[in-house]
Amino acid sequence: MVGPRFLAVALAAAVVVALAGPAGARERATDPFAAAAARYDVPRDVLLSLGWMLSRLDQRAVGRAGECGVMQLSADIRREAAALTGRSTAELCATAADNVAGAAGVLRAHADRAGLRAADRADVNLWYESVARFAGKVDASIARLYADTVFDQLAAGLDTVPARAVAPVRGRLADVPGWGSAGPRSPDHEPATWSPAHDDNFRDADREKSHPIDFVVIHVTQGSYAGTLAWFKNPASEVSAHYTFRSSDGAVTQSVREKDIGWHAGNRDYNARSIGIEHEGFIDNPAWFTDRMYRASAALTRTLTEKYGIPRTRANIVAHREVPGADHTDPGKHWNWTYYLQLVKGATGIGKGTVKAPTGTLTVRKGAGSDRAKVGTLPDGAKVTIWCQATGTAESGPVGRTKVWNRIGQDRWISNAYVNTGHPGFIAGVPKC
Structure with a gap:
């Protein structure tokens, strides 16, 4: 997927992203990406594109499992980065400069293990496998989705990253089908890719026979699209949702069959009677809530209401935070319920x-x-x-x-x-x- 050319957003109040051009000493003083790129010999544009995919360049972002900062450093990555950079795990979360430096150090270590020499490191296309390994312990299809998203954004460009032609060297992932292109399709919703959650993260059922389906629960992932799908495949997570939508283009993946019970609402009764829909993003950053994602998600919800006879009201299409006993606050104050319900109800003339x-x-x-x-x-x-x-x-x-x-x-x-x-x-x- 090559999406629209996005505008970069501020990292944090005290961080200024440098203008495009050669990264000199003055730029490195204000641009954490230029500084980290120079120190660890990692292409600045690769770091920026990775940060955009993970957090929309938001240092305040905190992920579902405690991932922190612009580069969404997990606990495992923070431990590795601390050993490589000399920064403490706490420091790696404290500022954008340290956070990006930690990611750069780990990417450089991956590149060294892959045998990239100094001349190789100047070619962004040779960093594909290192980026894929930054995703952590995920299956090959998720690793490819993760890296492809970063390289698609490189192709599209960012505010300080000119669009370019890319030809990533995928190495061990070359024979893995691209996400959604040749992989299995959803058995319940034709536009969706099928990527099942781990068997330990949902319950087999036979709804509507065993339980009526009379709610749709709206979630926000607190993480990236690829990272969320990987989380559902991790048996330690003990969570899943039926569907997950991507911010940039409204692409959707199904992880749990509609007849089965996903573990998404934190309430046994609501889980048994609902379909859970995740939306890529972070609740405090409205940049994630794109019109394409609203429309694609509302089209699915409209289909679900028709299929299961769910009333198209806020009493039955609910926020995760509204589920009794919920300890989550998603989808948060930036979610546009008025627009979403209008789309679900079939508003016309939009676009x-x-x-x-x-x-x-x-x-x-x-x-x-x-x-x-x-x-x-x-x-x-x-x-x-x-x-x-x-x-x-x-x-x-x-x-x-x-x-x-x-x-x-x-x-x-x-x-x-x-x-x-x-x-x-x-x-x-x-x-x-």
Whole structure:
């Protein structure tokens, strides 16, 4: 998969990502990726792409099993990195500079074990197997998904990483099918790849005969797509969900049959009566909640409600945090329940090219209860709400390309590039998000 060209986000308040170009001493002082790349002779762009895949470059991210920082260092990786870098395991989580340095040290150790020499280390394509090994003890299909995601992002580019052609040398993973291309398909939901959870992480059942299915539980993974699927295959995790969606493109994998009972809600009764749907990301970072993921997930939920007669209400399509006895807070405050339920209920006219601008000027004021909602009055007195989403599918408009979307009314979305253009026929007076 080669996704859209994403904009990099801030690592943390005190960290500045350097502008593209040769990494000199001044850049290394402000760019933890340049500093780590120079110290351990690991390509900076590989480190950046890996960090983007794992955390969207967010040093605050804490994973489901305590993985920390930009590079989501697990306990095992922190121990190895501590020995290689001289930093303590606590220091490796404390700052972006130490976190990225720890990842770089471990990647360099993998490269050394693979026999990469100084000349080889300059070629990003030769780092594929080292990146795959950074995934930890996972099966070959997950390792390939993990590394392919990093190299697909290298191909697409980041704000400080120009897009490029890549030809990764996959080595031992060359004969492993690419994720979703030649692997088994879901037995229950045709768009999904089938990647079963470990037998110890769910219970065989015969629903609807044994239990009615009358809930859908919405989760956020607190980790990457590949890492979540690997977690479900790990018998020590004792967790699973039926489906997991990828942030960048809405791709989906099924890990538990719908007839079987996944261990996702932390409540035996809810597990027995629900389908669990995971969404790649971290609850505190809305950059993960893309329009493509919303749409793909809502399409599945709509299908489930039809199949099992589940009411399309918030009483039956619930957050993990709303399950009685739950000790989790996902999907968190950034999840857009209004939009998601509209999609589940079959809202039409959503997407590129579907919006007809009203005549006249739209007067806008800030909406109550949300710093991202603005309520406007049309010349005919009708009220519309503009919902501003800072991350979304990139689309081209009359003044360029943007990832910011405005939702107008209940069922219409347009790219931010369409507003405030001054062009006849487009919406005037709508403030950009």
